[in-house]
Structures are given as C-alpha cells and as structure tokens.
Amino acid sequence: MAPVDALIADGGKYLVTFDNWHSMGYGPNVVAIYDGHGQLIRALALSDIVSADYIVALEHSVSSIRWRGEPHFAPTGLLVIPIVVPDAQDDGKEETYLDAVLRLSDGSVISGSSPDWQRAEATAQSMARQKRDYEKQAKQAFIAPLLGPNENTERNWHDYLTEAFYRSSPNWKDASTSTTVLRDPSAPNYAASEGWLRDALLSLDYEHGTMSFASIAPFDFFVARMKAILADAKSGQLKGSKVYVAAPTSALPLLQSIFAKTGAKVFVFDPNSPIPQRPDRLKRYLSRE
Structure with missing residues (x-):
C-alpha cells in the first residue's frame, strides 16, 4: 500500500x-x-x-x-x-x-x-x-449485569458511571457523560474533588449536557455538599441537562428536590440494582472478536 x-x-x-x-x-x-x-x-x-x-x-x-x-x-x-x-x-x-x-x-x-x-x-x-487474563475478565464484566464497584475507589466509580450510562441512557449511541467523583473528606486531596463538583454543577463556560456523579465519601455527606453548592445555582441554570447520581433508588425524590430549581432532569444509578447489558451493544462487542 x-x-x-x-x-x-x-x-x-x-x-x-x-x-x-x-x-x-x-x-x-x-x-x-x-x-x-x-x-x-x-x-x-x-x-x-x-x-x-x-x-x-x-x-x-x-x-x-x-x-x-x-x-x-x-x-x-x-x-x-x-x-x-x-x-x-x-x-x-x-x-x-x-x-x-x-x-x-x-x-x-x-x-x-x-x-x-x-x-x-x-x-x-x-x-x-x-x-x-485481563481481557477475559473485561469480557465477563461487559457481558454480566453491572453492579457498583467492589472497591470504593475513584477510578472504579468513574468506570461504573460511564458503563452505567451506556447501559441505561436512551441516547447512548449519540451522547456521552461527564463523570465526577467526590473524594473522602479525610483525604488530603479532597478539596480538589469538591472543586470539580462545583465546576460541573455551576460552570457557565460549557453546555452541561449529561453529567454523572458518585461519591467515595458517605452518601449523606455527598448530598449535603451537593445541596450547599446548588444553593448558589440560578433558577433554571441546568435546564436541558440530565444528571445521573450513583445512589439508592429510594434517594431519587430527595435528589430531585435538591435539583428542582435548576431545571435538570435527575436519575439514579442504583449500585445495588444490576443493570443488564444492552443486547445490541453486546452483539456489536462480540462481533469484533
């Protein structure tokens, strides 16, 4: 050639x-x-x-x-x-x-x-x-129903949010999601992660589109920080955005109330509820082997 x-x-x-x-x-x-x-x-x-x-x-x-x-x-x-x-x-x-x-x-x-x-x-x-061995494990994970990470680490939560989006979002073929993970407040580098959380929720420098959030910190602490940050949001500031939060399904009404004035649509990825792989995504994955 x-x-x-x-x-x-x-x-x-x-x-x-x-x-x-x-x-x-x-x-x-x-x-x-x-x-x-x-x-x-x-x-x-x-x-x-x-x-x-x-x-x-x-x-x-x-x-x-x-x-x-x-x-x-x-x-x-x-x-x-x-x-x-x-x-x-x-x-x-x-x-x-x-x-x-x-x-x-x-x-x-x-x-x-x-x-x-x-x-x-x-x-x-x-x-x-x-x-x-890694590829075999990755294939098994891709095929199997998705649950939350076994280890509460930043990288695992980023991976979980991304995969959950592609398995759950109606427009997964044409869209993507940002992922933000709040670190444990006792970690020496915690402050940076709260800054990323604030930027994702309040920045006016980009179109918000779809955003996904998870937390290494305890869930109550995570909710409190999101609530405090969103207190500074303008009415309708996130209108047109979709927000996914790694949280129990039972927490959805609370999260929706926190985001209510922003205009964002809020959904949860429940780490304890398995998310099956999409049949067409699985077919495409297996056809590449």
Missing part, C-alpha cells in the same frame, strides 16, 4: 520497505525485501520475526503496534531492525531494543536465540498471559 519507511542499499542492490501507513505491525508485509530489479525476495509478517506472545505484549494503539525503532543495513549483507523489548514494569522508562537480524539475500531471520532474546521472550510470555 504505502510503506511507512524504506531503505535502499548502496548501489541499489536491495530495497526494503517497512509497514503500511496507519497499520504499523499488521499485515503480511511489515518487512518486504526486493532485489535491484524490483523482484520481491521475501515479505515478512511480524509473526515471522517474533512470537505470538511477544506481539501481544507489545504496545498496541487502535490501528498500529509499536514494534520497532529505525532499521539499518549492516555491511555484511544483513538488515538490522531494533525490536522494542516489552517492559513488564511499565514504569515510564525509556524503551529498550533488541536487534532482529535478517539476511537480505533470502530474507531469513538469523537472530532470536541469544540469552537477551530468551529473557525478552520470557517477559513477553508473562505479559501476554496477564493481558489475556
């Missing part, structure tokens, strides 16, 4: 192309070696260079795999491709590479058996198992 990179050997004896535009790491010709007359010597998929587990362990984006550095020719008729070494620690340190070595005359891969490669492969196998 359209190679991302290409190398031409001195004298034009070989031409090598790498990857395809917007799909690095995918396809049967991540490396293609041609002779000086333009005849294909060999095309290689990434799986011809590293193992399937190694590929799984590499960093993936929506369309590409981050698998290599800048390739170069060696003076002995060889092609050297720096391959990203998967890092099980994922601590943000700089990438490291191992050299994959290919013979230009026939495209044979002649690297991969050194102790460094064996260590990289062992790390990749471990990372691949972890990724597959």
Whole structure:
C-alpha cells in the first residue's frame, strides 16, 4: 500500500520497505525485501520475526503496534531492525531494543536465540498471559449485569458511571457523560474533588449536557455538599441537562428536590440494582472478536 519507511542499499542492490501507513505491525508485509530489479525476495509478517506472545505484549494503539525503532543495513549483507523489548514494569522508562537480524539475500531471520532474546521472550510470555487474563475478565464484566464497584475507589466509580450510562441512557449511541467523583473528606486531596463538583454543577463556560456523579465519601455527606453548592445555582441554570447520581433508588425524590430549581432532569444509578447489558451493544462487542 504505502510503506511507512524504506531503505535502499548502496548501489541499489536491495530495497526494503517497512509497514503500511496507519497499520504499523499488521499485515503480511511489515518487512518486504526486493532485489535491484524490483523482484520481491521475501515479505515478512511480524509473526515471522517474533512470537505470538511477544506481539501481544507489545504496545498496541487502535490501528498500529509499536514494534520497532529505525532499521539499518549492516555491511555484511544483513538488515538490522531494533525490536522494542516489552517492559513488564511499565514504569515510564525509556524503551529498550533488541536487534532482529535478517539476511537480505533470502530474507531469513538469523537472530532470536541469544540469552537477551530468551529473557525478552520470557517477559513477553508473562505479559501476554496477564493481558489475556485481563481481557477475559473485561469480557465477563461487559457481558454480566453491572453492579457498583467492589472497591470504593475513584477510578472504579468513574468506570461504573460511564458503563452505567451506556447501559441505561436512551441516547447512548449519540451522547456521552461527564463523570465526577467526590473524594473522602479525610483525604488530603479532597478539596480538589469538591472543586470539580462545583465546576460541573455551576460552570457557565460549557453546555452541561449529561453529567454523572458518585461519591467515595458517605452518601449523606455527598448530598449535603451537593445541596450547599446548588444553593448558589440560578433558577433554571441546568435546564436541558440530565444528571445521573450513583445512589439508592429510594434517594431519587430527595435528589430531585435538591435539583428542582435548576431545571435538570435527575436519575439514579442504583449500585445495588444490576443493570443488564444492552443486547445490541453486546452483539456489536462480540462481533469484533
């Protein structure tokens, strides 16, 4: 299609192309070696260079795999491709590479058996198992009825609010929701979260649209803070907005009374009431496998 990179050997004896535009790491010709007359010597998929587990362990984006550095020719008729070494620690340190070595005359891969490669492969196998386990758990969670988080953490509540919206909102295909989580008042970084809560409810700098809220703090404290913030709201300030709150169903009348003057429509996601997955969303999810 359209190679991302290409190398031409001195004298034009070989031409090598790498990857395809917007799909690095995918396809049967991540490396293609041609002779000086333009005849294909060999095309290689990434799986011809590293193992399937190694590929799984590499960093993936929506369309590409981050698998290599800048390739170069060696003076002995060889092609050297720096391959990203998967890092099980994922601590943000700089990438490291191992050299994959290919013979230009026939495209044979002649690297991969050194102790460094064996260590990289062992790390990749471990990372691949972890990724597959995570994906299995994510699939089970996507299929199963949704309940509130098992652990009362900020990240879990953000994830719960987002998924609950897509399972519950009538306009889930065309809309999205902001998510705001109030931290525990004893936490040293609590104040910032109350600021986010105030901004979400009272800011006039953006269209409010759909907003979802949850709290790590006890529910009574959460309600008291929302009530205090909304005391500063103007009449009709949130008209046209939809507000979802992670709260018991029995709390809906109270929440509706708190938001009454704002004009917002209020709903609850009851963490103790399972929310089934949408059949059409599940069908679309399973069709991508």
